[in-house]
Amino acid sequence: xxxxxxxxxxxxxxxxxxxxxxxxxxxxxxxxxxxxxxxxxxxxxxxxxxxxxxxxxxxxxxxxxxxxxxxxxxxxxxxxxxxxxxxxxxxxxxxxxxxxxxxxxxxxxxxxxxxxxxxxxxxxxxxxxxxxxxxxxxxxxxxxxxxxxxxxxxxxxxxxxxxxxxxxxxxxxxxxxxxxxxxxxxxxxxxxxxxxxxxxxxxxxxxxxxxxxxxxxxxxxxxxxxxxxxxxxxxxxxxxxxxxxxxxxxxxxxxxxxxxxxxxxxxxxxxxxxxxxxxxxxxxxxxxxxxxxxxxxxxxxxxxxxxxxxxxxx
Numbered sequence: 172x173x174x175x176x177x178x179x180x181x182x183x184x185x186x187x188x189x190x191x192x193x194x195x196x197x198x199x200x201x202x203x204x205x206x207x208x209x210x211x212x213x214x215x216x217x218x219x220x221x222x223x224x225x226x227x228x229x230x231x232x233x234x235x236x237x238x239x240x241x242x243x244x245x246x247x248x249x250x251x252x253x254x255x256x257x258x259x260x261x262x263x264x265x266x267x268x269x270x271x272x273x274x275x276x277x278x279x280x281x282x283x284x285x286x287x288x289x290x291x292x293x294x295x296x297x298x299x300x301x302x303x304x305x306x307x308x309x310x311x312x313x314x315x316x317x318x319x320x321x322x323x324x325x326x327x328x329x330x331x332x333x334x335x336x337x338x339x340x341x342x343x344x345x346x347x348x349x350x351x352x353x354x355x356x357x358x359x360x361x362x363x364x365x366x367x368x369x370x371x372x373x374x375x376x377x378x379x380x381x382x383x384x385x386x387x388x389x390x391x392x393x394x395x396x397x398x399x400x401x402x403x404x405x406x407x408x409x410x411x412x413x414x415x416x417x418x419x420x421x422x423x424x425x426x427x428x429x430x431x432x433x434x435x436x437x438x439x440x441x442x443x444x445x446x447x448x449x450x451x452x453x454x455x456x457x458x459x460x461x462x463x464x465x466x467x468x469x470x471x472x473x474x475x476x477x478x479x480x481x482x483x484x485x
Contacts, residue, residue, distance in 0.1 A: 184235070184262050190214075191226040197312045198236055199255045199263040201296070202276045203289045205241060206251050211297050212312045215304070227253060235259035239281045241290075252290070254281050270316065287417075291362045292317055292339050294450060295414050299344055302457040308346050315342035315360070322400060323381040325388040336378040341409065346459070357409035358475065364417035369426055372413070373433035376466070379411055380439045410477050411445035412463070414453065423449050427464050434466040441467050444477045 184192060190213060197212070198204055206227070210220040217223070230236040236259050238251040254276045255263065263269055296315040303310035320335040340360040347353050359379065363372055385400050401408055413430070415423045427447050434440045446463035456462050461472035 186233070187229070188226055190223065191230055193312075194226060194230065194253075195235060195255065195259060196263050196266070196269050198253055199260055199269070199272065200313060201289075201293055201315075201317060202274075203252050203254050203281055203286065204293055205290055206253070208290070208293050208297050209253065212300060215301070227251075230259070235262060237278060237281075239278065242282075242284070242286055252281060252286065274318075287364060288339075288362065289317075291364055291414070291416055291450065292360065294416075295360055295362060295453065296340065296342060298450070298454045299342060299458060301454075302459075303344065306347075306457070306459070308344065310342075310344045314344065315340045321382050321404075322387070323378060323385050336382045338411075344458075355406070356475070357405050357407070359409045359411045361411065361413045363413060363415050363426070365415065365422060365426065366417065369429040370433060373430055373437075376411075376434060376440045376443065376445065377437065379445070380443055383408055383443065408444070410475065411443060412475060413445065413447040413466075414450050415447060416450040420449075431464070431466055431470070443467070446473065446475070446477045 184195065187195075193213065194209065197209075206220065206224065209227070210217070210223055214220050214223050227236065227238075231238065234256055236253055237256050238253050241250040241252050257275065260272075260275050264271055292315075296312070299310045299315070300312060302308070317340045318337050319341045320337050322334060323336045324334045338359040339362045342358045342360055344356045344358070345353055346356060361372070361375060382401060383399070386398065387400050415426055418426075430447055434445070443466070445466040447466060448462045448464065452462040458475040461474060463473050463475060463477060464470060465473060465477055
């Protein structure tokens with residue numbers, strides 16, 4: 172078992188334990204996180220998260236975090252979902268090393284039907300962190316960021332969907348191969364809980380394709396844009412991982428086939444490195460097992476490198 176992946180240090184808040192200091196930026200970044208998810212992220216070797224609950228209670232008593240009840244608990248009992256308060260967000264925002272979040276969750280939103288989508292994104296991140304810990308790789312609880320906006324159109328647009336591509340999360344992961352070679356990977360994450368029309372999910376692929384080829388307009392007289400916008404943020408274009416959950420294996424298998432058919436109907440997506448899997452497969456077998464079905468080409472399952480059989484993993 173590899174050691175725990177450390178969370179980058181943050182500016183201390185007086186009177187808080189080290190664990191409490193680590194919890195605050197994670198709750199700030201991921202908006203809403205269940206006790207069980209925090210247990211897997213921070214205290215996976217403890218049989219029961221007693222100390223974790225104590226620190227959450229301390230943060231709540233200090234007015235830095237609050238909690239709501241999960242609308243549909245899978246544990247057979249009420250489960251608490253945690254989020255930072257305005258005071259807690261202000262405390263985290265004082266640290267320049269933490270990316271600032273314009274969106275702050277309210278108690279009303281925390282208790283809304285958006286719970287399950289948010290928690291599924293967190294479940295996906297938890298799966299990568301857990302497997303990184305097992306494999307000796309690097310992926311910390313702060314290595315995925317929800318809803319990062321990427322511009323895909325210049326000028327004014329009628330709506331956000333036309334001007335920006337917004338994945339459910341951007342996740343970064345450092346993988347160490349058997350040869351000792353380290354690979355820094357980036358992924359766009361899209362989560363589908365079987366509540367969205369497959370055609371609508373497939374339509375999102377077009378936005379990723381537009382971003383892959385989007386070159387911003389020149390910023391001033393005489394300036395010519397020669398680079399795609401993504402190159403300012405990523406060393407290589409991130410692979411797109413679509414994570415399915417919320418239905419039976421048969422229903423999810425049908426959605427995989429439907430997605431492949433819709434992707435094949437749009438030739439623009441053929442050069443997009445994209446694959447689809449279920450959350451259960453990702454959790455059970457890990458990202459470097461053959462759990463991903465490519466959206467284009469061969470149907471042979473592959474890992475998150477999404478390389479064709481016998482192809483390059485770069």
